[in-house]
Amino acid sequence: MAARSNTAAESTACELVVTRIFDAPRELMWKTLTVPEHLEHWWGPKGMTSRVHQLELRPGGAFLYSQRAPDGREMWGKWVYREIVAPERLVFVSSFTDEKGNLTRHPFEPNWPLEIQGTSTFAEDRGRTTVTVRMVPINATASEEQTFFDGSKFMEEGFAGTWDKLDKYLATL
Amino acid sequence: MVQQHTSTEQLNATFAALADPTRRAILARLASGETSVSELAEPFEMSMPAISKHLKVLQRAGLIERGREAQWRPCRLAARPLKDASDWLEHYRQFWEEAFDRLEDYLRELQKSESKKKEHKNGRKK
Known part of the structure; x- marks a missing residue:
């Protein structure tokens, strides 16, 4: 394991990790996540038609997209890039927006308030690429953000076991 | 509000x-x-x-x-609050899993047409 960095992903109990091994080289994987023509083919849940309205691949630049459901409902969202290390690592803050890119609540779920920081990493092994996205909810203020970043060590404590227990309990509600 | x-x-x-x-x-x-x-x-x-x-x-x-x-x-x-937090994380996971499913399909299509276009440059290994 590398020395602890000051990124959030390693150190919060509330992170969400989605990982997948794709049968494609890393350069291509990187393109599918950063080039509008590619993103429009897959970005978003099943059945949604995605359109890329803006994509500026630089720190502080934005990727603004819309997604239309089969029933016509439309939602907008954006990523603001924080760190770009092609083709290895992409850090962004993701949120829901209106058509102009102003932050909004989740259109269908008003209880969906937070911005998410996503850190995607791309690791290639013999032509296949593992893409991992770590997501943590982030808050607007620095001190609130600190709460997460200083938060306890997810892996070391085996919080997974605890969470399983809670999950089972929650399932009974 | x-x-x-x-x-x-x-x-x-x-x-x-x-x-x-x-x-x-x-x-x-x-x-x-x-x-x-x-x-x-x-x-x-x-x-x-x-x-x-x-x-x-x-x-x-x-x-x-x-x-x-x-x-x-x-x-x-x-x-209640725990359930909200848990639902929220789950919803996000779902979103990405589905997008990745689509990405897998898309890559297959993409590589098929790529290999037709430039067969000698295809570095894909099985």
């Missing part, structure tokens, strides 16, 4: 409270039923005031409730 704002703060408070290992252990313990503060404190090498402090954080975040009826004021899990 005010209602939504409360929700934002609620979710933030939930996640902040969950960021501490002792508090998560307390919640896990409470998942198997309500209990007294002294019983809760037992597994931890911690003073009662320290435990009380954690309980207060959890209570402020709305994650636990203290009974009023009995003298020992049992602690119990207040499930």
